[in-house]
Amino acid sequence: MAQTILYCRVSTSEQTAAHQETQARQAGFKIDQVLSDQGVSGVTVPLADRPQGRRLFDILRSGDTLVVRWVDRLGRNYSDVTDNIREFIRRGVIIRTVINNLTFDGATEQPMEMAIRDAMVCFMAAMAQAQAEAIKEAQRAGIDHAREADRPGVYKGRKPSYSRTDLETVLAMLEKQAGTSEIAKVTNLTRQTVLRIKADPRGADDALKAWGQ
Known part of the structure; x- marks a missing residue:
């Protein structure tokens, strides 16, 4: 079968x-x-x-x-x-x-x-390969940014309540036009967090990078 x-x-x-x-x-x-x-x-x-x-x-x-x-x-x-x-x-x-x-x-x-x-x-x-290479470059940039942000006196902002995987899942489901409530249920994030990511996906990515993710 x-x-x-x-x-x-x-x-x-x-x-x-x-x-x-x-x-x-x-x-x-x-x-x-x-x-x-x-x-x-x-x-x-x-x-x-x-x-x-x-x-x-x-x-x-x-x-x-x-x-x-x-x-x-x-x-x-x-x-x-x-x-x-x-x-x-x-x-x-x-x-x-x-x-x-x-x-x-x-x-x-x-x-x-x-x-x-x-x-x-x-x-x-x-x-897929182009995306993988872009992710590697973003990760390198994120590490450099995090190292810079770890210096005394540099404010990194509030630590995100979502992980890199959560962000990828939210963006993928938004691309498929899933609703905010459905995305929140799948990722266990609050609707407010999903809405913030939807409104500013680049800012959400930068916040993760600032914390070395």
Whole structure:
């Protein structure tokens, strides 16, 4: 019997697979099994070298659906992501993303549709790598900013009540036009906090950086 597997990759102690699972179920996915790699860097460790990522290659069969928050969960860079997606498609696995509800599968045999699908895979993988590089640069800038802010007499502002993962979840759900109350329920944040993030996402990000997050 075909099954739907959610694969989560979380790289820090502040992130949890529960957030990603909640997002998936809120988006309407019926999950049969969750595989999660905790404390694994998405930009340095290939999917096949992660314990649970490796299991995907062992258990996924034709007709199964692999759900991920975004394609960046399926590899460490452009080549890794595209190679893995193509391998799963070749096996008859359907890949779906929570963000933007994209679907990649091998059902079509029409050359034009295959070309469009493959071009979309490449584009999404390139976007994922660009985003990862941007995050790394932002983290470096955040560390430098935090070090500067740690000097005596420098005011860092009030410590945010949300984590980096919370911020990412809020922004992702806002992108999908989720309501404030729904976002607050998923993230366990107050509606006021969600509204502040919605009104000034850059300021919310800067506040985290000031505290070294």
